[in-house]
Amino acid sequence: MSLIYSFPPVATPAAHTLILGSMPGSASLLAEQYYAHPRNLFWPILGELIGARPDLSYPLRLHRLTSAGIALWDVLQRCEREGSLDTRIDSQSIVPNDFATFFDHHPTIRRVFFNGTMAETVFRRHVLQTLPPLPLRYHRLPSTSPANAAFSFARRLEAWQLVAADDNNNEHQDSST
Template sequence: MSRVFSFPPIAAPDARVLILGSMPGAASLAAAQYYAHPRNAFWPILGELLGFDPGADYAERVGHLHAAGVAVWDVMASCVRPGSLDAAIDAASVVPNDFRAFFAAHPHIARIGFNGTAAADSYRRHVLPQGAWAGLPALRLPSTSPAHAALDRTAKLAAWRALFAGL
């Protein structure tokens, strides 16, 4: 098994909302883009919530996130994982991203949304013990992954609306 590495964050200095995944999947790693799997609902959901075309090129979508004050990153900087499924991550291999530096550089983050249970659990296990950021409001949202088929896109969209309520 080989070690996989996440991407740098998508984050403007004035970002107010941080969306955290666990680790990019194989399609995203191959494309060097967040949420690149064609059946992942991330871009369609964010496009609808923030008013942009989810089919636009990647740089344009990233620009819309910056303009909306939305940052995207992953809890894990690296891990050992065969394939793309979070369930296949070797828990002992997880190295978290440097959240101390991230929050210092992005002091306006007011809310965290976890893209799925694996991201929320990994944050709780690997980041919160560092002693900071426990006070930020955080929502565990349904995963946008096509592997999470328990909810359809409409139900996922409704749940994700809560992340942006009041901002």
């Protein structure tokens, strides 16, 4: 197993939405880019939602995200994993990112979207209890990973519409789907 590290967050002080993955896969780590695997549907979905299309340069895709008020990060700071699958993460090696500091520096974030079950599970198990009460809404979305073959592109795109939806309701809600 290899000890691997995630990337720094992509965020501006004005971010209102945070999308969390678990840990970058091998293709992403090699490319030093979030969601670099060519079959991962993250960028095609965000392309449909906010214009962050996969054919754009990586810096331009990140600019489109941040311009839309979306921050991007991973739950894990580091872990040991063989290969790219979340199921191969050694649970004893998990070290989460510092979310208390992140949310302190990004106080306008109100929505957290988990890109798949593992991101949500690890966040709830290793992060949530370390945070002060925050006015955040949590939503689990179907993973954009090619390993999530049970969901078609259309089904994932429909679920991910929440990310681009106008969100004027500031009431705390925990709606994992």
